[in-house]
Amino acid sequence: MLKTDFLVIGSGIAGLSFALLVSQHFRDKSVLIITKSTKSESNTKYAQGGIATVLNKRTDSFDQHIADTLKAGDGLCDPEVVKMVVEEGPKRLRKLIDWGVQFDQNPDGKFNLVLEGGHSQHRILHHKDITGYEIERALLSTVKKKDNIQIIENHFAIDFLTEHQVEKRKLSSGEKSINCFGAYALDINNDQVITIGAKVTMLATGGSGQVYRNTTNPQIATGDGVAMAYRAKVKISEVELIQFHPTSLFQEPKESPSFLISEAVRGFGAILRDRRGNRFMHKYDSREELASRDIVTRAIDTELKASGDQYVYLDCTHLDYGDFMCHFPNITEKCSSLGIDVRKDYIPVVPAAHYICGGINIDKNGLTSIKQLYTCGECSRTGLHGANRLASNSLLEALVYSYNSYVAIKESFQYIPETPPLPEWDDSGTQINREEILITHDRQQVSDIMSDYVGIVRSNERLARAANRLDNIYQENKKFFKKTRLTRSLCELQNLITMAYLITRFSIERMENKGSFFNKDLT
Numbered sequence: 001m002l003k004t005d006f007l008v009i010g011s012g013i014a015g016l017s018f019a020l021l022v023s024q025h026f027r028d029k030s031v032l033i034i035t036k037s038t039k040s041e042s043n044t045k046y047a048q049g050g051i052a053t054v055l056n057k058r059t060d061s062f063d064q065h066i067a068d069t070l071k072a073g074d075g076l077c078d079p080e081v082v083k084m085v086v087e088e089g090p091k092r093l094r095k096l097i098d099w100g101v102q103f104d105q106n107p108d109g110k111f112n113l114v115l116e117g118g119h120s121q122h123r124i125l126h127h128k129d130i131t132g133y134e135i136e137r138a139l140l141s142t143v144k145k146k147d148n149i150q151i152i153e154n155h156f157a158i159d160f161l162t163e164h165q166v167e168k169r170k171l172s173s174g175e176k177s178i179n180c181f182g183a184y185a186l187d188i189n190n191d192q193v194i195t196i197g198a199k200v201t202m203l204a205t206g207g208s209g210q211v212y213r214n215t216t217n218p219q220i221a222t223g224d225g226v227a228m229a230y231r232a233k234v235k236i237s238e239v240e241l242i243q244f245h246p247t248s249l250f251q252e253p254k255e256s257p258s259f260l261i262s263e264a265v266r267g268f269g270a271i272l273r274d275r276r277g278n279r280f281m282h283k284y285d286s287r288e289e290l291a292s293r294d295i296v297t298r299a300i301d302t303e304l305k306a307s308g309d310q311y312v313y314l315d316c317t318h319l320d321y322g323d324f325m326c327h328f329p330n331i332t333e334k335c336s337s338l339g340i341d342v343r344k345d346y347i348p349v350v351p352a353a354h355y356i357c358g359g360i361n362i363d364k365n366g367l368t369s370i371k372q373l374y375t376c377g378e379c380s381r382t383g384l385h386g387a388n389r390l391a392s393n394s395l396l397e398a399l400v401y402s403y404n405s406y407v408a409i410k411e412s413f414q415y416i417p418e419t420p421p422l423p424e425w426d427d428s429g430t431q432i433n434r435e436e437i438l439i440t441h442d443r444q445q446v447s448d449i450m451s452d453y454v455g456i457v458r459s460n461e462r463l464a465r466a467a468n469r470l471d472n473i474y475q476e477n478k479k480f481f482k483k484t485r486l487t488r489s490l491c492e493l494q495n496l497i498t499m500a501y502l503i504t505r506f507s508i509e510r511m512e513n514k515g516s517f518f519n520k521d522l523t
Contacts, residue, residue, distance in 0.1 A: 001195045002195070004031065004182075006019070006026075007201045008033040009201070010033075012043055012204060012377060013398045015376070016140065017096075017403070018202050018204065018405060019031050019033055019143060020143060022409065026148075026413070032152065032198070033152070034152045035152075037153070042136065044132045047132025047135070048130065048262035048264070049116060049126060050125050051125045051126075052125075062086050065121075069384070072292045072293075072389070073385060076514055078383025081382055085384050089396050093125070095403070101127070102134060103125040104128065112125075114126060117266055118290070119391065124392045128327065129264070154187070155186065156188055160201070161197070162178050165423055173233040174235070178232070178369075179370065179372055180370050180371065181372070183201060188487075193425035194425075198419065199413070199419060202405065203225045203373065203374065204375070208221055209352075209355075211353070211446065211499045212242075212455070214248065214351075216245055216352050219256065222499070223496060223498070226359050226360060230502065232370065234370050236502065241356070243388060244455075244516070245297070245352055246293055246351050248349060248351065250349055261314060261331060265328060267290065268324065270316045270319065272312055272349075274309070275309045275311075275312065277313070280303055284296075297351045300312050317346070321342070355394065357386065362380050365404045374409070376398055386514075429483070430486075439493050442473055443493050447496075453504075454507055460519070
């Protein structure tokens with residue numbers, strides 16, 4: 001049994017920013033961060049592009065950034081949320097810089113702002129092509145200096161502690177009296193479950209890309225936060241809105257995660273070509289390569305289905321190599337390691353699952369439908385992204401919402417009651433799984449079903465087949481979960497099945513094509 005004032009689940013930009021803010025204000029309170037892998041492993045770490053915000057008021061404005069976000073979101077954004085995030089962005093960015101994040105600058109000392117798809121102006125701050133890695137480095141370095149923050153690695157959050165566990169009461173979705181008292185977590189080193197009591201819980205577990213066969217998300221992105229929230233009867237919406245990044249590096253044999261070729265490369269002037277060397281984006285959008293991600297992704301998918309090819313090309317051969325290598329050293333090195341010389345060779349690319357635009361419903365302060373449970377980052381649904389996230393808006397969103405949650409808690413913390421006595425995890429009657437193939441095979445089946453039937457382009461028939469086959473997998477595993485002692489792989493499989501079910505169910509219920517969602521039977 002562990003007790004803390006603040007429990008933070010996840011160690012990306014959302015969780016670390018929140019932890020730093022509350023630790024600095026509540027100096028006599030304890031902050032515990034748990035992460036299911038190493039502390040530096042998160043979706044944040046893999047972010048190449050950067051943070052979109054308005055800094056150059058001579059050429060850019062809040063109104064332009066708002067308009068670009070609303071256009072990308074295709075009518076499903078919350079305009080008030082978009083306005084709030086965009087206008088708060090520059091202030092929150094300054095705090096990130098105070099914590100030691102170093103963004104690239106021009107020789108004149110001003111930030112080197114770049115252009116990405118869907119943006120009308122150069123407004124993306126970056127650190128080479130490893131912005132997320134730099135953010136993670138700086139935040140972890142700052143966290144290390146805080147005496148009241150503790151990070152526990154290799155601890156997998158399993159379920160929230162609510163009245164369901166404390167009072168043995170069956171909960172219903174939409175109940176207003178549900179409280180979060182902390183969470184159960186699996187110590188992966190010894191497969192033992194510990195109970196963590198907390199006055200406030202911040203969920204910042206990132207995305208769910210591993211539900212698909214090809215994804216830019218790391219192995220840890222198994223939708224844990226949304227699946228936990230669903231089991232706790234927290235309100236969830238728009239999880240069917242999955243953004244596929246147009247340009248992940250095509251490799252044989254395939255690697256996971258797929259290596260991302262940043263949006264900024266097209267912003268830098270790279271051109272998409274089919275396998276015969278012909279340009280094709282002019283057929284789909286007047287902005288061509290700089291159209292929003294949903295448009296570029298579907299264009300590539302259409303070309304691949306028509307040609308039967310496995311990939312298209314990204315042509316960087318006409319770009320200044322010195323400048324390209326300076327801006328994208330990691331991409332240049334990766335391509336070189338595979339025998340691709342960007343000075344003369346095209347880069348083979350294919351779309352890959354990248355970001356979930358929906359998730360756990362939260363208000364402007366990050367509060368979920370359950371008391372004392374806050375959510376921030378990709379696992380949340382704020383209303384900022386709508387049907388299609390604008391490039392480099394996600395890190396900005398995490399900064400704004402972690403701050404808003406901190407402000408709200410600063411005002412309400414004194415009124416939060418003490419955590420009640422909490423029951424320990426009961427795994428009596430369970431046994432150790434001796435056949436890991438049962439887990440790995442079903443995990444592969446889930447990703448195959450989702451990739452084949454609930455991918456970039458969907459149809460009523462594909463969705464019906466997915467729902468039927470996922471139900472079979474769920475029914476097969478229902479008893480297995482109950483009788484088997486928890487391991488990381490088992491917990492991830494349970495969450496992936498839950499995410500696949502939710503994405504498919506919400507896809508069936510959506511009756512209109514919007515942004516990243518496209519059902520060919522609705523056209």
